[in-house]
Amino acid sequence: MARRERTPNTALASLMREGRIENAQLARAVNRLGKESGVPLHYDKSSVSHWLKGSMPKSEARPAIVEALSQLLRRPVTSSDAGLGNAAEPSSSADVVSGLIDLGKEDMDPSRRAVLSAGLYSALLIVPHYDDLAGRYHATAAGRTARIGMSDVATVRAMTEKIADILDDLGGGHARPMAASFLVNSVQNYLRADGTEETQKAMRSAAADLVYLTGWMAMYERHQRLGQRYYVKALELAGEGADHITYCRTLRGMALQASHLGYGNKALELADSAAEAAPAAGPRLVAFLRGQQAHGAAMVNDRRQAFRRLEETERALSRADGRNDAVGGYDRAAYEFHVAHVLWELGDRPGSVKALRRSNRYRPVQERQGRVHANGLLATRLLGMRHVEESCEVWSRFLDDYAGISSARGDEHFATLRNGLRPYQKLAVVRELSARVQDVARLKVA
Template sequence: MGPVSTRQPNAGLGQLFRESGWTMRQFAQAVNRLGTEIGSPLKYQQASVHQWLSGHLPREAVRPLILEALARRLNRPVTREEAGFPAVSESSEQSTTVEQLIDLGRQDMDPSRRKILAAGMYLAALSVPAFSALAGVASAADRDRLTRPSGRIGSGEVETVRRMTDKIAEILDELGGGHARPMAAAFLVNTVAGYLHADASEKVHRDMLSAASDLTYLTGWMAMYERAHGLGQTYYLRALDLARESSDQLTYSRTLRGMSLQASHLRHGQKALEYADSAAEAAPQASPRLTAFLRGQQAHASAMVGDRRGAMQRLKEAESALSQADSRRDAVGGYDQAAFLFHLSHVHYETRDIENSIKALRRSIRVMSPLERQGRLHAHAVLAQRQHEIGHLEESCTSWERFLDDYEALSTARGDEHFDKLRALNAPRQSPVARRLQDRIHAVAKLKAA
């Protein structure tokens, strides 16, 4: 008779498994999907899950995937302790927000590290506290730890960061995130970090934290658009930290709205609504334009979870707020008539009114600034896919042609994603418009591969 195993079943993981309602095979498949999502395909089967439940520890690299799979299934964060996994060893001193930002930006600047960073996992069950729960948390001791003598800065340096952020936003619109994000990361590390460590008055230091938060938010936005969703989420979290430390409710709110947009893109509707509502709560005294910005995202997220009445009410509030906004539109996180119509299109689409969704998208493109090439590229691709969905094939081909006009000149992973979908479509060759599009696809593919 062989030796009796002394390994104890993992009670914590077993409880989570029962809550999930999965079979062992479904559990394994969920973990495998996350491996594919971060670029590390896995081939676990039900026997592996049986081993985990029996007390065998999965590989360290796989444990976060197991926790995230369960978190997405249960729609709440799942900790290592809860799952019966040992804690990760941590340094006795927690790094400051600025140190974390420097480390993140430095890795993002390094081409050899960028691919690894981009493969980071998006955490769908991440909880973010409301701003009111954090206000005033940054104590004098926190600020002393952040501020170290490295020259003295004033309002001029704050203005430099804000102007550079606006310029990077312009480059994003005109040339794409593939060119703009490395510039943002380099500026964060080489310039902004030094300003954050410099001696400054209390007001200037807070203003610099706020300006740095804006730039970090924009960098996260670009990472999201480049399909590096885990990286984008990490930048967003650093932007929230900086906004909290500067007591900047508006940037905190805008960042949460960006996180809602990211969640909606990844089809996490309930999380998108949670972030959108938190964003609105964080900025009760927002300007009319920002109010419209927030209500529009709440409308989209509400439609995603089946609340059509709530979505239409939020759209009315967004339209009303936008009508009261002044003529100035911020370069970072701005909101205008084109953005409102894009939200209207999303709400119609989520409620399966595809015809009106297409009409709203067309109107959005018509009023879009000629400088917003990135936004126009995305809008034409979405329009083409929705036209194809309801059988308007020649109109879809025409929209794809307009997408290609911008795609040829932009460096954008979001554009690459749309182009991959375009190449996978089967358009009828008997149509002259479809034949012309196919010829154009081959030409653009060669251009991008060169």
């Protein structure tokens, strides 16, 4: 039987020529993005050669290839552009409420969670400007039998604060499904109900806060594309609700997501956009935004700007009143956490560790999930500096909290703990901690 000839992928070849992208360079970018989305990929330059000759990569790798090309070319590229067929993209509805509910229903469906989680974060996402969103809302619900009042708005805000409390205490694995369920089963009805224009805008503002929190939880649970999609919906709702603060807070959340994934330029761009969009922000929000700008500046090695932004953060925080919002709040613990990130990015490891310790001292006792992440990060950095005994002490505190929460970020730290201690098993303190690690692992499986 004659072997079927493959048709060379001229579209992919054209894109690679345009960006002067080498085979090995594309393979590395695809592998990095696969790891980022939880899909292990192990391609090399010969793999890319096969694609160019007409071999079709496996379906789960194609989104990573398209995103890698987009990032390397610094412009959006579609699956079709790259000769990889037509890929279905998440639905984007002109009706923000319909789009949000579709997203919430997908998030609630266990059979869809794996698909949602595997979606790739887009570093080239175009963020809608506040001024383009603010005038978009029009009252369209007149004549409907259901009618909302300010008490319904208060219900959404109260539920958002309760979910935030559950997040702090029990982790995003428990809190996010509750948020998605509340969005689908209750909030959608409020958003489609009749009411005064003032009430409907207030409801969109309240919903934006909840959607921002849901996106933050998805990001924290390492569902990066899902988190990004929730964030965009939060921006749209905030614009329609004339809620400038939640719009800026969401942009800052998007900057945090970009920084966590290592996109320094994007992180700084989003942090700057958030700050520019908040000319009349109060001192706590200013501190919230400036701290993220400091981190972004450090990621691109702009030492002068990073320290200037930290100074502005501290000054703004010193002027803030005593009330710290449950959603998107900012306090001394968060400030020291930003200091730690800045110092680490700029090469001051001991200074970063000291700042993380200060952050933990300031952290409220009820913020268990935040403490799990902070202690996991501190212990990892101490271990990397070969301060093994100090690291074990912090890991022990990490286990105190981790045993009682459901958190993908916590799971990530736990895996680091188990792998990181292996070279030091001769030390008594490590053997003692390892025995406890096994107990916690059994507890998590049970």
